[in-house]
């Protein structure tokens with residue numbers, strides 16, 4: 001899944017993963033789990049995440065390649081938030097090519113920056129299972145509680161407005177070039193992410 005922070009990658013990745021019975025792999029979720037568990041990786045990642053910067057490629061690429069070689073990924077997987085830089089994409093392409101496979105589809109969810117800032121203020125996340133809600137557009141059944149696992153929902157530290165602005169500029173600089181990268185590879189698919197979540201999901205299913 002490609003798209004700006006807050007475009008709806010996690011929301012849609014979770015639905016596609018459920019529909020296809022394949023794992024949803026979010027590098028952001030893996031970093032947050034490591035922060036919570038107090039690992040060395042988590043400590044390193046937190047420094048960058050808190051200020052809206054990207055975690056360095058040296059840390060991120062190896063971690064992701066390890067994850068996609070786990071047993072549950074044998075039948076495919078959906079990547080959310082990776083790749084985020086051209087070197088990440090190139091390393092992924094190379095690793096997959098060595099195994100005779102490739103990325104089947106890069107789905108870009110398009111949402112203008114103005115909408116993003118509004119969305120992020122209302123995002124609530126489950127720190128345990130990674131499910132995402134929105135106070136207005138996708139509220140949980142019981143306020144503040146995750147529908148999936150019953151944990152208390154939180155506001156992500158990096159969803160403060162100043163950090164969101166920084167993350168958007170990092171996105172335009174470092175991640176947006178991936179749209180051209182995957183277009184050239186012939187696998188880019190684009191959806192209008194300003195529609196409501198169910199419609200976006202239908203559009204993605206039609207494309208796939």
Ligand code: ADP
Nearest residue numbers: 006007008009010011119123133134137196197
């Ligand atoms: P990303 O993974 O791209 O950062 P999320 O999936 O977490 O984005 O979505 C960001 C916020 O916007 C969440 O609070 C989510 O519930 C909400 N959201 C996602 N898709 C839509 C949509 N199509 N319309 C309105 N709000 C949305």
Ligand code: AMP
Nearest residue numbers: 027028048049053054055060081082084
């Ligand atoms: P996300 O949950 O996808 O919004 O990611 C939250 C934060 O985790 C980002 O702002 C980055 O600091 C970090 N992160 C997640 N994925 C990557 C990645 N592929 N490369 C670098 N940093 C990442």
